[in-house]
Amino acid sequence: MDFSFDRHDEEFRAVARRWLAEHPAPAAGPGRAWERELGAAGWIGLGWDTPEGRYGNRTATLTQQVVWAEEYARAGAPSRTGHIGENLLAPTLLAYGTEEQRDRFLPGIARGEALWCQGYSEPDAGSDLAGLRTAAVRDGDTYRITGRKIWTSLARDADWCFVLARTEAGSRRHAGLSFLLVPMDQPGRVEVRPIRQMSGDSDFNEVLFDGAEARARDVVGGEGAGWRVAMGLLARERGVSTLVQQIGFEAELGRVLREAATSGAAADDPVLADDLVRQWAELRVMRWNALCTLGGSGEGAAPSVSKLLWGGWHRRLGELAMRVRGAEAVTGPGDWRPGTYPLDDLQRMFLFGRADTIYGGSDEIQRTIIAERVLGLPKEPR
Template identity: 55%
Template sequence: MSSVEEFRTEVREWLLTHLTGRFAALTGRGGPDREHEAFAGRLAWEQHMAAHGWTCVGWPVEHGGRGASTGQQIAFHEEYALADAPARVGHIGEQLLGPTLIAHGTQEQKRRFLPSIRAVTELWCQGYSEPDAGSDLAAVRTRAALRDGAWHIDGQKTWTSLAHEAQWCSVLARTTPGSHRHAGLSYLLVPLDQPGVEVRPIVQLTGTSEFNEVFFDGARADPAHVVGAPGGGWAVAMATLGFERGVSTLGQQVGFRRELDALVGLARANGALADPLLRDRLVRAWIGLEALRAAALRPGAEPSLAKLSWARWHRDLGELAMDVRGAASLVATGDAGDPYDLDDWQRLFLFSRADTIYAGSDEIQRTLIAERILGLPKEVRA
């Protein structure tokens, strides 16, 4: 196996060669609050990556991956971000569902789903949060009953990222009648293109809608598509959340650095850098980002600490951007046909509020830190 630096060079040279021609216009497209941008083109780009062996690089070789080491995976995500390559469309399948199946799925489930995830021919979303079970995931009310040779699902999921583009959803549902909290939940793989499934986009403050509500009214799932044992879905769901905070966050931090560098350039151009308070906050933002990187590279780093740290850092950067821009940050720059056309800094400010909520809210991360790291008494629940 090549060294990390050899692997990094291979990634960099491949991107330099292939992110050209019909794919060149995709540079910088997509990402949080911009998932609608050039979706078809980004899908074609990712399928092109798959054809050349550049999806699922961290998966074991026997499952279609490259078996890349942690260091090589970090190099891949960093080089991808440094190239300003388009935001990935298959990341939920590649980084969440795929590793979950590799760890907990049956051989048949692996044969059925892993190849299409790697080839980016089937896209996935994650059906966890509900209107009354967002941060408190154990309060799931969506239910499923096994009858007539299928699981019949009824309930509602919300804040479901990219459900309007996905073909499949991993659904956490209560399958044991009368069960409570973590017990009696099952992890079901559910096709979305079927009667009994309705996807409704949620329009955000920014005017975009990458999140969705998903309604299940008698939707069906194959009994062979339960990951883990029926009723044992909580452990599988927690495994998925653990994969959510993996090495790909290093690539995310490259994007953060690009935003910070651009903000420093704006502060220099509009004179805001002369303000000692703003200059101090920009320096603190730089220090904070360095601390995030050091923490992410530390073996055994606690995922809850990392999530809490980067979410708050990015939210604070959005607030700092508004202060650097000054009064101009309060005005939308659209025309008469689209008066609510926000610029990149306004979108950063508004969407970064969601960073502290999705993938586990700040409140939940603090509870996990208190109970699992500090050993404080567990929260009393009804």
């Protein structure tokens, strides 16, 4: 694949770099103010296949989307709180939604004003998403939703949640599911419970729906088409954002390498030195794999291959960081006080990395997809 940047791409890079230099992100981290600032400048929704300015977003070629992602990451800008709406819901609405749904929801996402979360996994239906039990019962022009979703990122900040629920009583597995757009501001009907992780953070949440309402006009793709829409969304989950992620990985690897050089750990341990070189080489392979599959449809096994590559790589990087640190890896960066859990960035990366091969589809599920869809092996017994 000939993936190179032309003159127009480099001009686009100069514009992006200048804007990021003139608009530093808030020191407090990502939030609504930063999303609105990005939206006001048209930087949200670059990958949407829509006419220039229709929803308030710029248009950009695939290579220009990569350029923006690279410059954003290299500027040290914060992780986005609006990425679920921009990168997951918006492409799904463009593919499966009605014109009325697009006109109602896309402008708010493009302006950075509407934040979204994803209601897929459940306590008894994580990797086996088809086993979900959350039910949505039709009541005139409204659905009433009852059930629990778990591992929901950004649920505490979200205005809306796209929820996969069972709308046909007695249906099983993939049948009878619908993809509903649900407002989160429903006191007494929607409850968000933060999940405390071993790193001390609460990035994930449990969301309880107790008769929560969703309008019938806010079913995407039609009633009963939820599985098709949900799988279409997951196929779009790993696109240009994968390259952004890898730039972040490169920065983390650089820090580990600098610590190894400063401490002399690699010089004293040839096995560790070899593992660090292997980690560097594998990151290059991941980048080329991402670039080669970037222009595809996102269907088939390509997303599964990508997830397997980066999930295991990032978990191993956290382990390498602790090996470089040696005994100091188990000590905190500051005073330990009751109710606190101080960690530095590498310790946090190591602990969070334990989940890299689980969330977003476990390694076992990704290998099953590759085995069935690419290798043609017999399907796993149900």
